[in-house]
Amino acid sequence: MSVQTRVEELGMSEVDEAEFSAMAERHRRELHVHCYRMLGSFEDAEDTVQETYLRAWRRRETFEGRSTFRAWLYRIATNACLDLLDQRRPKAATxxxxxxxxxxxxxxLDELPAGDADEPEALAVAQETIELAYLVAVQHLAPRPRAALILRDVVGWPAKDVAELLGDSVNSVNSAxxxxxxxxxxHLPAERQDWTDGDQDVETRELVRRYTDASVATDIGELAAMVRDDVRTSMPPTPGLYVGREVVVDYWVESGFEGMTGLRTVGTSVNRQPAIGFYQWSDQEAAYLPLTIDVLRIAGGAIAEITTFHADRFSSLGLPERLPAGGE
Structure with a gap:
């Protein structure tokens, strides 16, 4: 008898911890992405998925089979996110x-299920919106409208199911x-409807290559020629949002970027956007050590946004801890 059959015939209370874990693990990645979208933080999402599984195991007798096991986990995960937002941080960005x-x-993200006609939640997650600009916009919403938006527009839940989760009426959910x-x-970029995801086209790859080369050469003039007039740059968690080519160029100059030497790069992709990991030579370590990661948003053949992350993100992105002298 399969675990699913046992659940259907005997109830969740008859399933042991190993069987429960096997059922739940199938959904770990999509739950992690769901929590990430709610919270905007990879690490907070990891913690919240762990909390979700603890809650689910402790409350397993509440699963009555009226919804899918996946939907039941999504309910628990969403409530765990809402609890975290209430306890640990500002409820919305400003x-x-x-x-x-x-x-x-x-x-x-490539681990997400492809989905099929029998699993609409998986299909919705496979086609999700995960770009950084979307995440930033979502974080400006209050928690409950944020949950309503994600569950309705991304996960594809009916309004009545969202209303039940949030303890509201369907009218209240629709209004939220x-x-x-x-x-x-x-809060989203005006040209967002023109974005494309999937494989980068030749023009995009060439622009990323030019940006990478100019960054290693610390050629501010070349970089300025690649960005839009309304380019935006930020470096979370360091405060500071710079908007406009002139403002951004001034920031690069004032930060001493032109004087940097000994840079190397590793290309990658995050949030379905091109990204470059920068390393800087260390005489003490006799190696190139992690410096920063630039994530690019490209629109209209130019760089529209540069989001820079600190070296502590290298490990979670699967980037090398160091690069040796000489070859790759």
Whole structure:
């Protein structure tokens, strides 16, 4: 008898911990992405998935089979996110910055289930919106409208199921959803409908190559020629949002970027966007050590946004801890 059959015939209380873990583990990655979208932080999402599984095991008798096991886990995970938002941080971002924002490696996004007609939740997650600009916009929403938006527009839940989870009426959920969609339009880039995901095209790859070369050469003039007039840069968790080519170039000059030497790079992709990990030579370590990661948003053949993360993100993104002298 399969675990699923046992659950259907005998109830969740008859399933032992190993069987329960096997059922739950199938959904770990999509739950992690769901929590990440709610929280904007890779690390907080990891903690919340662990909390979700603890809650699910302790409350397993509450699973009555009226929904799928996956939907039941999503309910628990969403409530765990809402609890965390109430306890540990500002409920919403302000001023365009999300200081707790962390990147999500594409190599882990590739673990998401492809989905099929019998698993609409998996299909929704496989087609999710995960770009950093989307994450930033979501973080500007209050927690409950945020949950309504994600569950309705991304995961694809019916309004009545979202209302049951949030303890609201369907009308209240629909009203919150409309406010959330309006908030997203306010904070998302105007050209977002023109974005494309999937494999990068030749033009994008060439622009990333030029950006990488100019960065290693610390050629501010060349970099300035590649960015849009309204380019935005930020470096969470360090405060500071710079908007506009002139402002960004001034920031690069004032930060001493032109004087940097001994740089090497490793290309990668995060949040379905091109990214470059920068390393700097250390005489003491006789190796190139992690420095920063630049994640690029490209629109209209130019760089529209540069989000820079600190060296502590290298490990979660699967980037090398150091690069040796000489060859790759």
């Amino acid at each position: 001023g365009g910055e999300v200081l707790w924002l962390q990147p999500y490696p594409d190599r882990l 959803l409309q406010r959330a969609r309006a908030g997203m339009r306010e």
